[in-house]
Amino acid sequence: MDDYVVTVLSNIGMISFIALSAYLLLITGEISFGQQAYFGLSAYAAGAATSMFGLPIWAAVLIGACTAGLMAMAVGALTLRLSGLYFSISTLAFAEMMRLILLIVEVQVEVDGEMVGPDGANGFHDIRWMFERDISLTEFMLFIYGLLALVLIALLLVERSRLGSVFRMLGSDDLLTEMQGLNTVRYRILAAGMAGAIAGIGGALYAHFTTYVEPQFFNVMLGVHALAYGLIGGLGTAFGPLVGVAIDIGFLEAVRFIQGYRMIVFGGLVAVLLIFMPRGILDEERVHRLKALFSRGNHARAERH
Amino acid sequence: MLEVRGLVVSYGGLRAVDGVSLEVRPGEIVSIIGMNGAGKTSILNAISGIVSPDTGEIRFEGASIGGLPPHAVVARGIVQVPEGRLIFGTLSVEENLSAAAHQHGGFVLRRRARPNLRGLFPALADKLDRPAASLSGGEAQMLALARGIEAEPRLLLLDEPSLGLSPKLSADVFALISRLRDQGLTVLLVEQNVRRTLALADRAYVLESGRITLQGPAAELMSDERLVSNYLGISSPASFVPA
Numbered sequence: 418m419d420d421y422v423v424t425v426l427s428n429i430g431m432i433s434f435i436a437l438s439a440y441l442l443l444i445t446g447e448i449s450f451g452q453q454a455y456f457g458l459s460a461y462a463a464g465a466a467t468s469m470f471g472l473p474i475w476a477a478v479l480i481g482a483c484t485a486g487l488m489a490m491a492v493g494a495l496t497l498r499l500s501g502l503y504f505s506i507s508t509l510a511f512a513e514m515m516r517l518i519l520l521i522v523e524v525q526v527e528v529d530g531e532m533v534g535p536d537g538a539n540g541f542h543d544i545r546w547m548f549e550r551d552i553s554l555t556e557f558m559l560f561i562y563g564l565l566a567l568v569l570i571a572l573l574l575v576e577r578s579r580l581g582s583v584f585r586m587l588g589s590d591d592l593l594t595e596m597q598g599l600n601t602v603r604y605r606i607l608a609a610g611m612a613g614a615i616a617g618i619g620g621a622l623y624a625h626f627t628t629y630v631e632p633q634f635f636n637v638m639l640g641v642h643a644l645a646y647g648l649i650g651g652l653g654t655a656f657g658p659l660v661g662v663a664i665d666i667g668f669l670e671a672v673r674f675i676q677g678y679r680m681i682v683f684g685g686l687v688a689v690l691l692i693f694m695p696r697g698i699l700d701e702e703r704v705h706r707l708k709a710l711f712s713r714g715n716h717a718r719a720e721r722h
Numbered sequence: 723m724l725e726v727r728g729l730v731v732s733y734g735g736l737r738a739v740d741g742v743s744l745e746v747r748p749g750e751i752v753s754i755i756g757m758n759g760a761g762k763t764s765i766l767n768a769i770s771g772i773v774s775p776d777t778g779e780i781r782f783e784g785a786s787i788g789g790l791p792p793h794a795v796v797a798r799g800i801v802q803v804p805e806g807r808l809i810f811g812t813l814s815v816e817e818n819l820s821a822a823a824h825q826h827g828g829f830v831l832r833r834r835a836r837p838n839l840r841g842l843f844p845a846l847a848d849k850l851d852r853p854a855a856s857l858s859g860g861e862a863q864m865l866a867l868a869r870g871i872e873a874e875p876r877l878l879l880l881d882e883p884s885l886g887l888s889p890k891l892s893a894d895v896f897a898l899i900s901r902l903r904d905q906g907l908t909v910l911l912v913e914q915n916v917r918r919t920l921a922l923a924d925r926a927y928v929l930e931s932g933r934i935t936l937q938g939p940a941a942e943l944m945s946d947e948r949l950v951s952n953y954l955g956i957s958s959p960a961s962f963v964p965a
Contacts, residue, residue: 579820579821582810582813582817582820582821583821585810585812585813585817586810586813586821588812589811589812589813590808590810592772592792593808593810594821595791595792595793596770596772596792596793596796596801596802596804597793597821597822597869597873598792598793598796598797598801598822598873599793599821600791600793601793701812701853702853705853
């Protein structure tokens with residue numbers, strides 16, 4: 418595979434994390450415009466872990482995910498009592514605040530005679546873990562997809578568990594969920610923390626893939642795309658947002674004649690889908706029908722044996 | 723079991739419930755009857771913690787539960803089946819049922835619907851893996867009831883369970899409530915179908931404009947002249963607006 422293909426595939430993988438993050442909140446009925454904050458926060462935290470403190474990559478990913486997850490829970494505790502639109506606006510405000518704070522954070526330490534660390538508006542350079550260890554782009558891509566597979570399996574298990582039902586109940590009717598004896602605020606904070614941590618894994622990988630991050634990368638457009646992926650791909654299964662990412666980065670990036678018009682095509686696609694498939698391509702109904710089809714297939718096979 | 727004393731609930735200065743006291747004893751079916759907008763649902767909502775009362779005391783099994791959030795009230799054993807067939811449409815029938823049973827199951831595992839439930843709700847038994855949104859109105863009401871029972875309440879609050887159902891389904895719902903009492907469940911029932919309700923309930927309270935105007939054993943109320951002229955003499959009005 419040439420470097421271009423590997424880079425596109427890696428981007429699909431890394432952006433998938435933030436798409437899954439926004440998706441998890443969407444199924445609980447929350448629209449967050451701020452998941453890029455956790456992606457960015459973790460990119461900084463994980464970048465610092467390897468470049469400034471010489472920690473291994475797995476520790477960096479863990480630190481990034483935990484930092485993002487805990488921050489998301491703290492923000493959630495403050496904002497999740499707000500309803501609907503007010504919550505959405507507060508997530509946007511928090512993410513912008515985060516970005517502006519990263520613009521002024523200057524914490525540098527000397528590593529091997531060079532100053533390394535976040536340098537305010539100049540960004541965070543020299544997150545050179547991949548070069549120092551001579552990791553190839555392809556190897557790192559496999560690492561990305563390995564982690565993505567783990568997160569996806571975890572999410573699919575959650576969806577099959579009672580916790581998954583609770584998340585969808587929250588998205589369906591908040592008061593009715595409370596009336597089942599469930600502490601809805603606590604479950605929402607849990608969902609926010611999980612979503613923050615998932616975005617954080619993506620951010621940690623991103624910092625090490627690009628070796629350089631700056632606050633501007635984590636602006637609101639990233640968060641809006643993350644939302645759009647779930648809405649395009651579908652809210653019926655965790656595969657939905659991945660379909661959304663694949664359509665945007667995979668298809669639109671790859672088809673050359675769309676170049677330059679990508680945002681127009683993407684925006685049009687979102688608008689058309691929201692009219693004709695308001696809960697995306699793989700919505701709950703289609704997912705249910707696919708499952709029924711699949712299990713019928715299994716029954717038929719079992720009967721033939 | 724449940725004692726309500728001097729309950730006042732108001733919405734923006736308008737008093738919906740104006741000093742109501744009532745009592746439910748273990749094993750009883752107690753009914754609150756009254757016209758649309760009399761404040762019946764507000765009483766249930768105050769008991770289950772959905773609205774907070776202005777004043778008044780609500781005690782369940784000796785402990786005050788006034789002001790507790792809804793989930794904490796459910797944890798004490800009071801479960802409300804709200805009016806209007808409220809179910810989780812995107813979830814399957816089974817998921818709807820197991821969601822309510824969460825206190826008796828784990829954080830992760832889903833609990834299968836109890837065999838008892840299949841006997842009580844044969845219409846739901848073979849539709850467990852269907853999306854709840856695909857159910858008919860009557861089935862949806864049965865699911866809402868089944869979900870309430872799956873939570874294994876000690877006191878079940880039922881808000882207009884027969885509302886909008888065909889006479890046949892409506893009769894099924896009343897028969898079901900009767901069977902539940904036989905199994906030892908205590909029920910506080912809010913209804914507009916006065917005749918059927920009085921035939922089923924042990925005791926009843928008649929609510930008018932937020933105040934209790936009549937109370938007593940259901941059999942006595944059935945022959946009370948004031949009740950007969952106000953409620954039973956006229957055909958029961960159709961209602962579409964949730965109180």
